[in-house]
Amino acid sequence: MAFEIKRIGIIGAGQMGNGIAHVCALAGYDVVLNDISPDRIRAGLATINGNMVRQVAKGLYDEDEKQRALSRISGADSYTGLDDADLVIEAAVEKEEVKRRIFSEVCPHLKPEAILATNTSSISITRLASTTDRPERFIGIHFMNPVPLMQLVELVRGIATEDETFDSSKEFVTRIGKTYAVSEDFPAFMVNRILLPMINEAIYTLYEGVGSVDAIDTAMRLGANHPMGPLQLADFIGLDTCLSIMQVLHEGLADSKYRPCPLLVKYVEAGWLGRKTQRGFYDYR
Numbered sequence: 692m693a694f695e696i697k698r699i700g701i702i703g704a705g706q707m708g709n710g711i712a713h714v715c716a717l718a719g720y721d722v723v724l725n726d727i728s729p730d731r732i733r734a735g736l737a738t739i740n741g742n743m744v745r746q747v748a749k750g751l752y753d754e755d756e757k758q759r760a761l762s763r764i765s766g767a768d769s770y771t772g773l774d775d776a777d778l779v780i781e782a783a784v785e786k787e788e789v790k791r792r793i794f795s796e797v798c799p800h801l802k803p804e805a806i807l808a809t810n811t812s813s814i815s816i817t818r819l820a821s822t823t824d825r826p827e828r829f830i831g832i833h834f835m836n837p838v839p840l841m842q843l844v845e846l847v848r849g850i851a852t853e854d855e856t857f858d859s860s861k862e863f864v865t866r867i868g869k870t871y872a873v874s875e876d877f878p879a880f881m882v883n884r885i886l887l888p889m890i891n892e893a894i895y896t897l898y899e900g901v902g903s904v905d906a907i908d909t910a911m912r913l914g915a916n917h918p919m920g921p922l923q924l925a926d927f928i929g930l931d932t933c934l935s936i937m938q939v940l941h942e943g944l945a946d947s948k949y950r951p952c953p954l955l956v957k958y959v960e961a962g963w964l965g966r967k968t969q970r971g972f973y974d975y976r
């Protein structure tokens with residue numbers, strides 16, 4: 692039996708959070724977009740508007756539908772804005788301590804029956820659930836980037852996730868027009884367990900001087916038919932997120948094959964996080 696979801700809260704208005712807000716509003720849900728920074732909320736809303744303008748220009752829907760979707764989204768820089776949400780999706784940075792702090796602060800504001808989900812790319816759902824007041828109503832709903840374009844969502848149950856939470860999440864994913872794949876709760880789930888070691892290996896390939904940035908990306912685009920080279924993809928994901936995922940794989944699976952490349956560590960230490968900071972393996976300035 693699924694629980695009826697009408698209003699959705701999203702924590703984190705970054706590239707994933709604003710993408711999730713975008714697809715939820717278009718599917719007819721009321722959406723509250725929360726972030727610690729009012730500037731990030733404003734930037735998130737501006738990104739949604741810009742992405743919808745492009746979709747209208749492509750003929751995917753009309754201006755009226757766009758306006759209706761935008762009117763369903765409001766911003767909130769405090770968790771009180773989430774008190775009547777039926778589903779809250781956390782999409783803040785990929786740091787376990789940050790997510791734990793968010794859950795301890797947000798839970799007292801939520802309705803007891805609200806479902807709490809995380810968009811984590813790699814962290815244990817069972818462990819995150821244990822830091823909340825509702826492990827039975829906690830689940831991983833892992834979107835892909837960019838959310839408005841990518842079809843897949845991974846659904847990950849923690850050990851305590853009850854059937855109603857799982858069924859409601861499946862119904863939600865279907866209603867926003869996405870396809871789900873169910874993953875067991877292991878480090879980085881399925882997509883990133885396979886994708887991130889490939890990206891990390893591409894960074895080692897650069898680090899060891901086997902090829903240049905252009906050569907590596909061209910090789911994988913034209914030689915393996917990938918739509919985007921692995922270094923460009925790393926820049927799009929965010930190098931901080933890539934490093935966090937590799938660290939979760941390395942620690943969680945205790946295998947040296949997941950050791951984050953020192954060059955990735957160095958870029959993150961430099962604040963070169965990819966497209967979102969204008970500099971990564973490519974220069975976007």
Ligand code: NAD
Nearest residue numbers: 703704705706707726727731782783784785811812836928
């Ligand atoms: P991002 O850096 O673009 O955005 C993170 C946002 O979280 C920022 O706006 C920041 O201000 C906000 N934030 C930080 N602390 C907060 C708090 N306490 N309360 C509210 N907001 C807070 O990151 P992103 O790429 O959108 O990633 C967000 C999550 O989605 C991460 O868990 C990441 O692993 C996951 N994810 C990322 C991708 C990707 O390709 N980037 C894909 C799937 C999932």
